[in-house]
Amino acid sequence: MPVSSLRMAAPVEGSGGGAVEPQEAWLRDFHAGTRDCMERCYRDHLATVSGVVAGVLAGADRETLVHEVFFRLLTDASLRAGFQGGSLASWLRVVSRNQAIDYARRRRLEVSFSGDAVPGATASAPSLEHQIDVRLTLQRFRERLLPPKWRAVFDARFVAQQDQPAAARALGMRRTTLAYQEYRIRRLLRRFVLRGEPT
Numbered sequence: 001m002p003v004s005s006l007r008m009a010a011p012v013e014g015s016g017g018g019a020v021e022p023q024e025a026w027l028r029d030f031h032a033g034t035r036d037c038m039e040r041c042y043r044d045h046l047a048t049v050s051g052v053v054a055g056v057l058a059g060a061d062r063e064t065l066v067h068e069v070f071f072r073l074l075t076d077a078s079l080r081a082g083f084q085g086g087s088l089a090s091w092l093r094v095v096s097r098n099q100a101i102d103y104a105r106r107r108r109l110e111v112s113f114s115g116d117a118v119p120g121a122t123a124s125a126p127s128l129e130h131q132i133d134v135r136l137t138l139q140r141f142r143e144r145l146l147p148p149k150w151r152a153v154f155d156a157r158f159v160a161q162q163d164q165p166a167a168a169r170a171l172g173m174r175r176t177t178l179a180y181q182e183y184r185i186r187r188l189l190r191r192f193v194l195r196g197e198p199t
Helices: 023-032 035-054 059-075 077-081 088-114 128-144 148-159 164-171 175-194
Strands: none
Touching: 023 035, 023 077, 035 059, 035 088, 059 077, 059 088, 128 148, 128 175, 148 164, 148 175, 164 175
16 A cells, blocks of 8 residues: 555654554544544644644743643544544644634733733733724623623723723712622623633
8 A cells, every 4th residue: 555545544743663554543543532542642743732832822821722732632522523634733733723822812801801911011002903802702791791780880991991980970880889890890701701702
């Protein structure tokens, strides 16, 4: 059988040596998530995944995301089923990059909604893409999760972006009441963002 027909017979690209398993058998093991197959995937493709993620994230976030990719690969049969042959390295690059971009997006939104500064970051104008992302997320949050009794405070503080004294005056409420409602809204919003609500 020609070598080209066994291109994805095993997830070993450049590791050399050893007989190549038939493609169908390897793919069956991969879809089943067998221990040996998953161990080989981790050993053979850790550097690939790490390199892709490093293009999007750094430090502890990078390490966390690399392990999340392999954790998903181990535990999510529907993810494994998405690979139907060809180059596993290329498929993992796409999966890793998409997951890293999604993680970075959620992290930016979390920082935006918490009002916290990112340590060591310099202030810069948010991109148009980020502004649109924030507005769409706020709209989905308001429609799906926000209790009606807090919508006036939400609209004043998060949509109109009034400061607390101005918002309290406009709404005819004490600033402490507004601050409490805003605190509760922020907690709900952070959970909404971190869950990765579908768009």
